[in-house]
Amino acid sequence: MKLEVTDPLTRLHRDLEALLRLRAVSTPLVVGIHTGGAWIAARLHAGLGLEGPLGSLDISFYRDDFSRIGLNPRVRPSQLPLGIDGRHVVLVDDVIHTGRTVRAALNELFDFGRPASVMLAVLIDRGGRELPIQPDAVGARVELPRGSEIKLTGPDPLGLEILSTPNRPESR
């Protein structure tokens, strides 16, 4: 099953713009989480007319399930401009589910410095949080049964795909 991506992206952009205005942040540092988050971050960065570099994080080295599932074989280097100290960071991901990816990204971010604030922008919130982490700007909320997955395809054109795995027994 496919989902339409233009509307959520527009809504996310609008939400984020309002949030930045409310907080009086004019030069945020937009940081996308590999891979989907980085694609969305690039769109937002361009849409907001921001200058200066765009950041990206690969959180593979910070995952909490490493000793269970091992390492992703090709981890891209995280790219953050020098001196994130005192910056207002907008962390961007495609889908938020358990919140563990964002937890890992925050840890990595703080290894680079001490930002003034961190806001979280996600294209899709599919619920199912396991940590006290909530997005500040959301493109769309989607209810999905446990065991199914939503995946951003891209980078051009962007698309959303829902993959259901009905054979997997419900975990309690």
Added chain:
Amino acid sequence: MKPQSPVARPASLQLTPDGRLRHFLSIEGLPRALLEQILDTAESFANLGGPAVKKVPLLRGKTIVNLFFEASTRTRTTFELAAKRLSADVLNLNIGAAATVKGETLLDTLRNLEAMHTDMFVVRHADSGAAHFIARHAAPHVRVINAGDGRHAHPTQAMLDMFTIRRVKGAFEPLCVAIVGDILHSRVARSQIHALKTLGTGCVRVVAPRTLLPAEVETLGVEAHVDPETGLEEADVIIMLRLQRERMKGAFLPSEHEYFQRFGLTEERLRRARPDVIVMHPGPINRGVEIDSRVADGPRSVILRQVTYGIAVRMAVMSMALGTGTDAS
């Protein structure tokens, strides 16, 4: 599954049932895809180490023991740095090189270290097969990496050499690689030959005096040359091996001077190879014995890059081995 012959056993000891790396003991028997996975993973770690973040929390809470029964500075240091950059805790045990450690003593050492809840042993030992022995007898959650055993294998050295070659030259297929020196006693050469062949290198040559070439070395799929003039012809990569001084005492070689005259890598000899040849050496180098200083410090030398890449490759192997279900309940 094919029935496994006794020679195939190292691979089954090294891999989990689903084919992931459990112990890293020798290159022999490992599939090409796994060697490439090690190189790809090392590539990720080589990109770290920028100005901001050198260290990642991947192995936080794990304890890695450097168990060195034989002296080594570079290998032990790079293993230690690799572990520390992965946030693991490191214990360095240098057990006297002179003491011949018998099986029983080794097992007792092992049991004691396991009782301290350690997760990985990095083993260097003068006896061939020591790391395999430890891997066979270690507790199921413990991982073992061979950091050099006797004349048998030195797989992380071979992989950092492969990483260096791939970074500089790209694909292995079109390359001609010449390994020059004491092939007979060298665990490094043995591991390099297996790695180069597994990765599909077009031509692998071993170049040495006849007394330092193993009998029937060609069965490994290499060309043997006793004359460096032909051995270095059109080579893309030259790997010089350290000539161990103790070999001079035996009947292997007449003198250091004569060895340098015949086999030492000089600028003149280097001209036989391709103009873009790279010169490698696992270190420590003997200047004026196997390699001339002008070559070792010259523009074709990548010897110090090998040392840098060694950390990334060891980080890759450690994280891959410790990422295969060590917290199985």
